[in-house]
Amino acid sequence: MSEQEQPSPAGLRAGVGESAPLWLSPRTSSPRQLHPLPLRIMHWINALAIFIMVGSGWRIYNDDVLFGWLHFPDFLVIGKWAQYGLQWHFLGMWIFAVNGLVYVSYGIVTGRFRQKLFPISPRQVLATVGDALRLRLRHEDLMVYNAVQKILYLGVMLVGVLMVITGLCLWKPVQFSELADLFGDFQTIRLIHFLGMSAIMVFVLIHVTLALLVPQSLLAMLTGGPTVGDMPAAEPPVAESAAETTH
Amino acid sequence: MGDFDRREVLRGALSLGALTLLTGCDVSEEDYVQKGLRAVSSWNDAVQGTIFRPDHLAPTFSPAEVVKPPRFNAYFDIEDVKPIDGATWKLELVGLVNDKRPWTAQQIYQLPEQELIIRHICVEGWDYIGQWSGPNLRAFLTRVGADLTAKYVYFICNDDFTESIDMASALHPQTILATKYAGQFITDPFGYPLRLRTAVKLGYKNAKWIKAIEITNTFRETFWSKQGENWFAGI
Numbered sequence: 001m002s003e004q005e006q007p008s009p010a011g012l013r014a015g016v017g018e019s020a021p022l023w024l025s026p027r028t029s030s031p032r033q034l035h036p037l038p039l040r041i042m043h044w045i046n047a048l049a050i051f052i053m054v055g056s057g058w059r060i061y062n063d064d065v066l067f068g069w070l071h072f073p074d075f076l077v078i079g080k081w082a083q084y085g086l087q088w089h090f091l092g093m094w095i096f097a098v099n100g101l102v103y104v105s106y107g108i109v110t111g112r113f114r115q116k117l118f119p120i121s122p123r124q125v126l127a128t129v130g131d132a133l134r135l136r137l138r139h140e141d142l143m144v145y146n147a148v149q150k151i152l153y154l155g156v157m158l159v160g161v162l163m164v165i166t167g168l169c170l171w172k173p174v175q176f177s178e179l180a181d182l183f184g185d186f187q188t189i190r191l192i193h194f195l196g197m198s199a200i201m202v203f204v205l206i207h208v209t210l211a212l213l214v215p216q217s218l219l220a221m222l223t224g225g226p227t228v229g230d231m232p233a234a235e236p237p238v239a240e241s242a243a244e245t246t247h
Numbered sequence: 248m249g250d251f252d253r254r255e256v257l258r259g260a261l262s263l264g265a266l267t268l269l270t271g272c273d274v275s276e277e278d279y280v281q282k283g284l285r286a287v288s289s290w291n292d293a294v295q296g297t298i299f300r301p302d303h304l305a306p307t308f309s310p311a312e313v314v315k316p317p318r319f320n321a322y323f324d325i326e327d328v329k330p331i332d333g334a335t336w337k338l339e340l341v342g343l344v345n346d347k348r349p350w351t352a353q354q355i356y357q358l359p360e361q362e363l364i365i366r367h368i369c370v371e372g373w374d375y376i377g378q379w380s381g382p383n384l385r386a387f388l389t390r391v392g393a394d395l396t397a398k399y400v401y402f403i404c405n406d407d408f409t410e411s412i413d414m415a416s417a418l419h420p421q422t423i424l425a426t427k428y429a430g431q432f433i434t435d436p437f438g439y440p441l442r443l444r445t446a447v448k449l450g451y452k453n454a455k456w457i458k459a460i461e462i463t464n465t466f467r468e469t470f471w472s473k474q475g476e477n478w479f480a481g482i
Contacts, residue, residue, distance in 0.1 A: 087475060090287065175298055177305065
């Protein structure tokens with residue numbers, strides 16, 4: 001991680017309270033919030049889309065299960081009947097796909113992905129995993145994603161793309177037969193689509209658990225979080241510098 | 248399709264599932280939700296019509312991969328199938344068709360046959376490979392002077408079952424009026440004497456026990472679309 005990309009500790013401590021008026025003039029001010037308003041909106045739309053897609057997907061799954069031992073209980077599924085589950089799924093797909101497309105474009109165009117998610121060094125990953133296993137994972141620095149976070153966020157985005165592609169193959173195995181052939185037969189694509197859902201569920205479990213353990217991160221996704229200024233580069237935050245010294 | 252529907256009718260009455268949780272409304276408002284969801288479903292019909300590739304062929308398979316007998320699917324159990332008497336049965340033609348003379352089974356058997364070894368995909372999620380043969384629907388519609396610019400081909404079947412498909416799908420090269428499965432006449436549970444078999448629709452669109460074909464520009468809901476299934480149901 002380069003020095004310039006390190007946020008200023010002063011900026012960190014500016015905290016949530018001071019940042020409130022920023023969204024009124026997001027373009028003019030050079031200090032930005034950790035999570036700008038468009039990003040927060042997209043995050044919560046995506047949360048709703050995932051909720052609809054998974055709940056209705058479980059309803060659809062129940063109609064012809066892939067695993068005899070696995071049926072999703074009625075109180076967990078969306079759609080009283082199978083066709084209602086399908087209706088929800090084919091509504092949710094638009095929300096998920098359109099919002100996801102805007103999100104990915106936003107992340108690329110604003111440079112957010114580059115700043116937040118890259119680079120990912122294997123050594124950092126090992127160090128963070130080691131910290132996590134020793135229960136030493138610091139999450140108070142909301143500005144900087146640790147290596148495990150980077151991998152999780154990047155990974156779940158790739159799974160999201162895979163879900164759209166395999167979803168298209170299940171919806172239109174004939175119209176998109178060239179695409180479907182890349183994955184295999186119809187049941188194989190169903191299985192991949194199911195495993196993608198499972199991966200997303202594992203992510204959601206970790207993501208929500210951590211958000212609840214570190215409530216200021218959840219708050220930041222509602223209010224925008226601390227302000228990130230174009231301030232002079234400063235010392236890397238403590239948690240990161242510990243990792244850095246191992247390089 | 249059959250099994251789940253009955254099962255769900257029983258269970259659906261007891262469970263509102265997460266639909267209730269999601270919308271925070273009770274049963275009385277469900278019509279409202281359904282209206283919205285069906286509007287989206289209609290929009291999805293239009294999208295599917297737009298991305299449909301009229302000349303793009305579905306994958307086909309070898310006779311060795313064919314499952315025999317085919318898998319049964321209907322809104323009732325296989326024991327409840329009401330067989331049709333092929334000797335007295337006639338196919339009626341209705342609507343925008345020049346030659347409305349009905350067809351007997353024997354007359355239909357005289358027509359050139361096309362064989363399709365294609366994947367049947369059920370909306371429930373299962374699939375199998377089947378071997379179907381019978382007259383090509385486009386050739387048949389052309390022969391009877393049907394208006395090929397009309398919007399819908401509507402099938403009226405035994406027991407007032409109805410199903411319809413868009414004209415583009417009806418004219419697809421892999422859409423046939425099937426009379427045989429794996430070289431033998433189709434048996435009663437699978438639509439004897441005449442059924443639709445198309446490579447570009449989900450299983451439930453493939454009407455069985457056809458009594459009449461209507462060519463029309465008027466959209467009418469069908470047996471499954473009335474229940475909330477997607478009408479276009481293209482694959």
